[in-house]
Amino acid sequence: MSRYDPATLEPKWQAAWAEAGTFVAQRSDDKPKYYVLEMFPYPSGRIHIGHVRNYTMGDVIARYKLARGFNVLHPMGFDAFGMPAENAAMASGGHPADWTYSNIDTMVAQMKPLGFGLDWSRMFATCDPEYYGQQQALFLDFLEKGLVYRKNAVVNWDPVDMTVLANEQVIDGKGWRSGADVERRELTQWFFKISDFSGELLDALDGLDDWPAKVKLMQANWIGRSRGLQFAFGLVEPTRGHDRVEVYTTRPDTLLGASFVGISPDHPIAKELEAHDPKVAEFCAQARRGGTTEEALEKAEKLGFDTGLRVRHPFDTAWELPVYIANFILMDYGTGAIFGCPAHDQRDLDFARKYGLPVISTFVPLKGDHLKPEDGGEAYVPPKPDKVRWTLPFNWAEEATGEEAIDAAISFCEGKGVGQGVTKFRLRDWGLSRQRYWGCPIPIVHCDDCGVVPEKKENLPVELPRDVSFDTPGNPLDRHPTWAATPCPACGKPARRETDTMDTFVDSSWYFARFTAPRATTPTDLEDAAYWMNVDQYIGGIEHAILHLLYSRFFARAMQICGHLPEKSKEPFNALFTQGMVTHAIFQTKDANGRPVYHYPEEVELRDGRGFLKDGTEVEIIPSAKMSKSKNNVVDPVNIIATYGADTARWFVLSDSPPERDVEWTAAGAEAAAKHLARVHRIAAEIAGDDTAPNDADTPLLREMHKAIFDVTNGVESFGFNAAIAKLYAFTNALGKSTAGAAAKRQAAKTLAQLMSPMTPHLAEEIWAMLGGEGLIANAPWPVANESMLTSDTVTLPIQINGKRRSEITVAKDASKEEVEKHALADDAVQKALAGGQPKKLIVVPGRIVNVVI
RNA sequence: GCCCGUGUGGCGGAAUUGGUAGACGCAGCGGAUUCAAAAUCCGCCGCCGCAAGGCUUGCCGGUUCGAGUCCGGCCACGGGCACCA
Numbered sequence: 001m002s003r004y005d006p007a008t009l010e011p012k013w014q015a016a017w018a019e020a021g022t023f024v025a026q027r028s029d030d031k032p033k034y035y036v037l038e039m040f041p042y043p044s045g046r047i048h049i050g051h052v053r054n055y056t057m058g059d060v061i062a063r064y065k066l067a068r069g070f071n072v073l074h075p076m077g078f079d080a081f082g083m084p085a086e087n088a089a090m091a092s093g094g095h096p097a098d099w100t101y102s103n104i105d106t107m108v109a110q111m112k113p114l115g116f117g118l119d120w121s122r123m124f125a126t127c128d129p130e131y132y133g134q135q136q137a138l139f140l141d142f143l144e145k146g147l148v149y150r151k152n153a154v155v156n157w158d159p160v161d162m163t164v165l166a167n168e169q170v171i172d173g174k175g176w177r178s179g180a181d182v183e184r185r186e187l188t189q190w191f192f193k194i195s196d197f198s199g200e201l202l203d204a205l206d207g208l209d210d211w212p213a214k215v216k217l218m219q220a221n222w223i224g225r226s227r228g229l230q231f232a233f234g235l236v237e238p239t240r241g242h243d244r245v246e247v248y249t250t251r252p253d254t255l256l257g258a259s260f261v262g263i264s265p266d267h268p269i270a271k272e273l274e275a276h277d278p279k280v281a282e283f284c285a286q287a288r289r290g291g292t293t294e295e296a297l298e299k300a301e302k303l304g305f306d307t308g309l310r311v312r313h314p315f316d317t318a319w320e321l322p323v324y325i326a327n328f329i330l331m332d333y334g335t336g337a338i339f340g341c342p343a344h345d346q347r348d349l350d351f352a353r354k355y356g357l358p359v360i361s362t363f364v365p366l367k368g369d370h371l372k373p374e375d376g377g378e379a380y381v382p383p384k385p386d387k388v389r390w391t392l393p394f395n396w397a398e399e400a401t402g403e404e405a406i407d408a409a410i411s412f413c414e415g416k417g418v419g420q421g422v423t424k425f426r427l428r429d430w431g432l433s434r435q436r437y438w439g440c441p442i443p444i445v446h447c448d449d450c451g452v453v454p455e456k457k458e459n460l461p462v463e464l465p466r467d468v469s470f471d472t473p474g475n476p477l478d479r480h481p482t483w484a485a486t487p488c489p490a491c492g493k494p495a496r497r498e499t500d501t502m503d504t505f506v507d508s509s510w511y512f513a514r515f516t517a518p519r520a521t522t523p524t525d526l527e528d529a530a531y532w533m534n535v536d537q538y539i540g541g542i543e544h545a546i547l548h549l550l551y552s553r554f555f556a557r558a559m560q561i562c563g564h565l566p567e568k569s570k571e572p573f574n575a576l577f578t579q580g581m582v583t584h585a586i587f588q589t590k591d592a593n594g595r596p597v598y599h600y601p602e603e604v605e606l607r608d609g610r611g612f613l614k615d616g617t618e619v620e621i622i623p624s625a626k627m628s629k630s631k632n633n634v635v636d637p638v639n640i641i642a643t644y645g646a647d648t649a650r651w652f653v654l655s656d657s658p659p660e661r662d663v664e665w666t667a668a669g670a671e672a673a674a675k676h677l678a679r680v681h682r683i684a685a686e687i688a689g690d691d692t693a694p695n696d697a698d699t700p701l702l703r704e705m706h707k708a709i710f711d712v713t714n715g716v717e718s719f720g721f722n723a724a725i726a727k728l729y730a731f732t733n734a735l736g737k738s739t740a741g742a743a744a745k746r747q748a749a750k751t752l753a754q755l756m757s758p759m760t761p762h763l764a765e766e767i768w769a770m771l772g773g774e775g776l777i778a779n780a781p782w783p784v785a786n787e788s789m790l791t792s793d794t795v796t797l798p799i800q801i802n803g804k805r806r807s808e809i810t811v812a813k814d815a816s817k818e819e820v821e822k823h824a825l826a827d828d829a830v831q832k833a834l835a836g837g838q839p840k841k842l843i844v845v846p847g848r849i850v851n852v853v854i
Numbered sequence: 855g856c857c858c859g860u861g862u863g864g865c866g867g868a869a870u871u872g873g874u875a876g877a878c879g880c881a882g883c884g885g886a887u888u889c890a891a892a893a894u895c896c897g898c899c900g901c902c903g904c905a906a907g908g909c910u911u912g913c914c915g916g917u918u919c920g921a922g923u924c925c926g927g928c929c930a931c932g933g934g935c936a937c938c939a
Contacts, residue, residue, distance in 0.1 A: 298855040726878035798874040
């Protein structure tokens with residue numbers, strides 16, 4: 001009898017699949033199609049156990065759907081543009097393209113031994129000119145349809161390196177290399193008009209039934225529809241062409257609590273004042289210091305500058321309010337100006353206290369002690385649906401909810417001619433310009449005569465030049481001696497290419513559509529897209545819940561408008577699953593200076609939950625940390641595959657933890673998985689040589705088998721892979737102990753192999769072949785549970801007395817309620833508890849439980 | 855700061871979605887087999903308690919015949935915050 005030897009068995013079956021073309025996707029009208037996609041990887045260098053987990057989940061679905069008779073598309077590619085390639089070039093002097101393609105080669109070579117059922121013939125990288133050339137064509141189509149435009153926007157500016165910084169490159173408000181205080185600077189940039197789709201992208205979330213509710217909620221909050229009042233405060237004394245400050249507020253009901261007007265440092269009035277008043281300029285410069293992230297803005301100390309300007313309250317011309325420039329007001333949202341109501345907004349309250357401005361409550365709680373903010377309390381900000389007592393209503397009841405008050409306030413103001421109710425969205429347009437080399441060039445030419453001119457489609461792709469250097473900060477495309485020089489596509493005179501490249505989110509916003517026809521000479525082939533789209537199951541990290549998924553939803557709409565996708569693909573992902581990370585303990589000691597030193601798992605010996613180095617030094621164990629190269633806690637799947645085989649790696653990453661949650665990689669867990677697979681192999685091999693006659697044990701084993709089919713199928717369908725695997729353990733135990741006849745055992749073992757085949761495909765093929773299965777198990781139809789084998793004639797019901805389990809009774813499956821009651825009351829424990837009395841209440845939940853209330 | 859999650863034995867987790875909390879696995883303990891070991895097989899295994907029994911799903915409170923599951927309030931940890939991918 002041969003031992004379980006994945007090192008020979010796995011390549012054998014991979015070759016068999018390749019020869020049979022099992023996973024090459026071809027259009028076919030005989031079968032329903034199924035498109036399963038995992039978010040494609042960034043080619044960081046080597047694959048990571050997290051990749052193994054993600055792609056194994058997708059592979060389970062792909063192989064299961066294949067067995068269910070679907071024509072499956074399961075492709076793989078690489079999200080290959082981005083900063084790390086440039087950073088590597090800066091650090092080691094190589095070229096981003098070499099670094100990237102070499103990483104891709106490595107990662108493909110690492111992924112293939114895992115036996116994923118992928119159609120490798122469709123592979124591409126987003127840095128392939130064939131791909132990004134089509135992306136440039138999409139950009140031009142979007143431009144023609146008015147979906148792209150140019151405007152000014154702020155970026156992080158490093159004043160020492162004289163370069164734009166990504167948010168990631170800003171650490172505590174300073175440039176990562178120069179250490180200089182980062183400033184916010186305006187640049188003219190390209191934008192996608194995603195905000196035109198705000199309402200649609202929000203409303204369409206309702207139709208995404210197979211998306212996690214939390215993702216839809218996050219997207220809804222991100223898009224952020226709000227109803228409010230837009231109105232103007234008139235300036236007491238007009239200044240430099242401005243006689244009013246236009247304001248948008250979601251709380252017009254608190255207008256009588258107004259205390260000041262705040263404008264953004266980027267507001268036209270602020271800029272006007274800045275140009276003429278050095279003190280304003282100084283303040284604005286200070287306010288623009290620091291990074292551009294919302295987090296940085298929100299956490300920054302709230303600063304204000306009294307412009308000296310005064311506005312009149314719209315309800316009372318004698319009531320004047322000061323106008324402040326404030327660093328926490330965003331020009332991008334609303335009108336870039338607000339009215340401050342300190343009593344009902346903590347930020348406004350902090351600001352008012354800092355600058356000695358009045359605080360006026362407009363409502364108080366219905367009951368209970370309430371320390372008003374004007375008396376030193378916190379800002380009172382109850383949820384809008386809650387009823388409160390109004391001290392300063394305009395035209396609504398003294399007791400009303402915030403929602404009622406807002407509606408009434410808007411109609412009151414509209415009636416008085418003070419502004420109008422408007423709907424606004426928080427979602428901003430998507431700035432796609434990046435001042436970097438390793439990205440898709442924006443196919444635009446700047447001509448002195450013609451201005452901004454789109455490149456002609458026949459000149460695509462606009463390819464990146466190969467000869468660039470990264471020895472100085474900034475965009476190498478700007479410094480390149482010849483690349484940007486090009487004739488104007490309109491007039492033919494010498495002109496200059498746009499040197500900005502596209503955000504890498506653009507690359508990942510349509511790759512799923514490209515997979516349906518990866519070699520097409522247009523962005524997509526409409527027939528292929530019509531056949532394969534939509535993605536039936538998309539799988540990826542929760543960290544992409546907002547941006548990537550929202551951008552892809554926008555792109556699908558824009559591509560549909562331009563004729564690159566069918567109408568049905570406006571929502572490109574029918575079902576979404578967000579998986580958790582694979583984590584690993586960090587092993588840490590401290591050096592002489594108290595700085596942490598990180599140790600590789602192989603260097604650490606674990607004893608009784610404590611870890612020791614070879615020399616006996618104890619290490620501190622930090623559990624469940626995100627794997628990170630710098631912490632030396634990255635587990636390389638290549639080692640796992642070499643030691644235990646691909647099936648063990650696949651089995652382990654699916655077992656134990658539910659897929660949406662993080663899983664901690666432990667060496668012990670991997671070993672246990674390997675042992676179990678060897679055991680399954682051994683049991684199957686024994687069965688292959690068994691000739692026991694049919695007997696009484698056959699039916700119980702077949703019952704277990706049908707139960708396993710039912711549970712595993714449910715598990716796979718609902719992403720309960722860990723529960724499905726637990727069931728497979730139980731079924732294996734039952735099979736191992738069974739004394740049934742050879743025929744029944746053979747049937748059970750073949751079914752076990754089929755149920756395991758999505759997770760451990762190589763071992764499953766081996767067992768299938770061993771037991772005389774026909775063809776490849778990958779193509780065998782999925783087993784179906786026989787309903788009549790799933791239930792028994794009797795059922796055991798727990799008996800609770802006052803909600804605590806005290807006993808149990810066994811009754812016929814279809815026993816009537818009265819019979820169950822009779823049995824329950826006759827039970828010893830119940831009799832004892834009743835002590836001759838009658839129960840107050842008797843609850844019988846058929847098939848579930850009995851509760852006797854005494 | 856804002857938005858969204860998560861929290862169950864020594865550990866990873868299960869629980870038919872309001873109905874027996876702890877399936878399955880790891881670790882641990884005991885045993886069989888072995889000259890011995892590896893491998894394998896069998897059994898035990900939430901906490902307190904000699905026991906009867908009591909307690910137990912991050913903490914506090916509520917709804918219910920019944921709460922891990924629903925509601926309110928806390929605490930801790932994680933993801934996202936528009937130029938990381």
